Amino acid sequence: MAISIQDDKVKAVFDDAYRNSRPVFMIVIATKPCYVKLASLVRACEAQDISTLVIESGQHYDAVLTEAGALFNIADKIAINLNITGSILNKAANMACAVEQLAHYFTELAPDTCVVPVVSGDTLTSNLLPQYWYLATGTRAVHVEAGLRSMGPKNWHDLQGGKLLLQRQCDWVWHRDMPFPEGIDTVLTSCVSDLLLAPIERNRQTLLREGYQKESIDIVGSLSADAVMLQSKQQPQETIYDCYPELAQGKWIRVDIHRRENLTKPILIALMKALTQLALEQYNIVFVKYNAFIRAVETHQLDSLVETAKQAGVVFHDLWPSYQHVLEFVTGEHCRFVYSDSGGLQEELHTLNVPMLTCRANTDRPETVLESQSNLLVPPLDDAFIYSGLKLAIDEPQKVWPTSAPHKLYGENVGQNIAASLSRYQSKVKRHIDILEGY
Structure with missing residues (x-):
């Protein structure tokens, strides 16, 4: 496996860093959400004249998934692709080899320039690349979205039998291994980072309890807020209703x-049964099929169950052509609410004031449930529990989402906030380099 490098783009960044005696910040695009979230940071770094190199892990090669790079105008800024593919362990091994190649390349190119990885969230890339980079170079990373931890009710058995709404009053605990492996990825990423960029105060408090120094933590907001505000103002060439005319009728x-934990056979069976029952009762449901869902249906041989749901009236779509289509639909009059296991979507829909139910027993955005109340957990315990949770949201939305205009949690101009933190951090990196050179 070899990494792909556009030498002219890389050399231009390193020449700029050398002229100005500053480090290179290596912004890492790991998955599709990184394209969406990091776009405003890339732009802000350019505006604030920070030497930034944008690289891609190669993890998402599907054209529909990676269209976000073009949509947010950062695809042409990517200078290096690490070409990471395969299973979790294959990716880990490939990442180690890619980092070794990259470190050697940078040393040959500019031995006196420090390269600082900037990674986002809880991906396998955000976990492994900073660890391997630290082992290879002794340089720590910058962690965007630091301090997120999956929290949830301690005992879901106490919330069955019509007690779903009591989740906002019961004790919540940290589910440290959930979701797998992201719950551990985000913890390990911060361990090898020297600047921790927390979205909100809750995340900062988490990091302080875990022993991180307050001087290494900045509260900057969430880049999701930048992304949705930027793209919700744009209009796709074809509207979502041009692509799928049936969505223009009704709610x-x-x-x-x-997510991996929701793609087991029992959970998929429970989910399909609950959605089938709702469709039989004439509620409109559109199910957007991610590649992971398609593979799971094939693996567990559940095609007949999906077909039954179709016959009942559930509409199945392949991935929608554009991120703008998602925003257009969820903010439009024909969206009743969203039921998803996405983490980033909880932030995005909160920012847009769109109601959401989360198909998980815990969430790394507990503030959307407990503070803004724009979200509610409806875990896939069984088909009856899923059905009752969705039916409650249909029948009594004012109880599920009691605040019509929740306080915006995730800030604005977040890319600019982060770029400002990087500007301040440059001096600390310079001191680190001087100390290493002194030995």
Whole structure:
């Protein structure tokens, strides 16, 4: 496996860093959400004249998934692709090899320039690349979205039998291994980072309890807020209703499930049964199929169950052509609410004031449930529990989402906030380099 490098783009960044005696910040695009979230940071770094190199892990090669790079105008800024593919362990091994190649390349190119990885969230890339980079170079990373931890009710058995809304009053605990492996990825990423960029105060407090120094933590907001505000003002060339005319009639529940823990056979069976029952009762449901869902249906041989749901009236779509289509639909009059297991979508829909139910027993955005109340957990315990949770949201939305205009949690101009933090951090990196050179 070899990494792909556009030498002219890389050299231009390193020449700029050398002329100005500053480090290179290596912004890492790991997955599609990184394209969406990091776009405003890339732009802000350019505006604030910070030497930034944009690289891609290669993890998402599907054209529909990676269209976000073009949509947010950062695809042409990518200078290096690490070409990471395969299973979790294959990716880990490939990442180690890619980092070794990259470190050697940078040393040959500019031995006196420090390169600082900037990674986002809880991906496998955000976990492994900073660890391997630290081992290879001794340089720590910058962690965007630091301090997120999956929280949830301590005992879901106490919330069955019509007690779903009591989740906002019961004790919540940290589910440290959930979701797998992201729950551990985000913890390990911060361990090898020297600047921790927390979205909100809750995340900062988490990091302080874990022993991180307050001087290394900045509260900057969430880049999701930048992304949705930027793209919600744009109009796709074809509207979502041009692509799918049936969505222009009535109210729809948008469903998408893609997380590993929700793609087991029992959960998929429970989910399909609950959605089938709702469709038989004449509720409009559109299920957007991620690649992980398609593979799980094939693996567990559940095609007949999906077909039964179709016959009942559930509409299944392949991935929608554009991120703008998602925003256009969820903010439009035909979206009743969204039921998803996405983490980033909880932030995005909160920012847009769109109601959401989360198909998980815990969430790394507990503030959307407990503070803004724009979200509610409806875990896939069984088909009856899923059905009753969705039916409650249909029948009594004012109880599920009691605040019509929740306080915006995730800030604005977040890319600019982060770029400002990087500007301040440059001096600390310079001191680190001087100390290493002194030995």
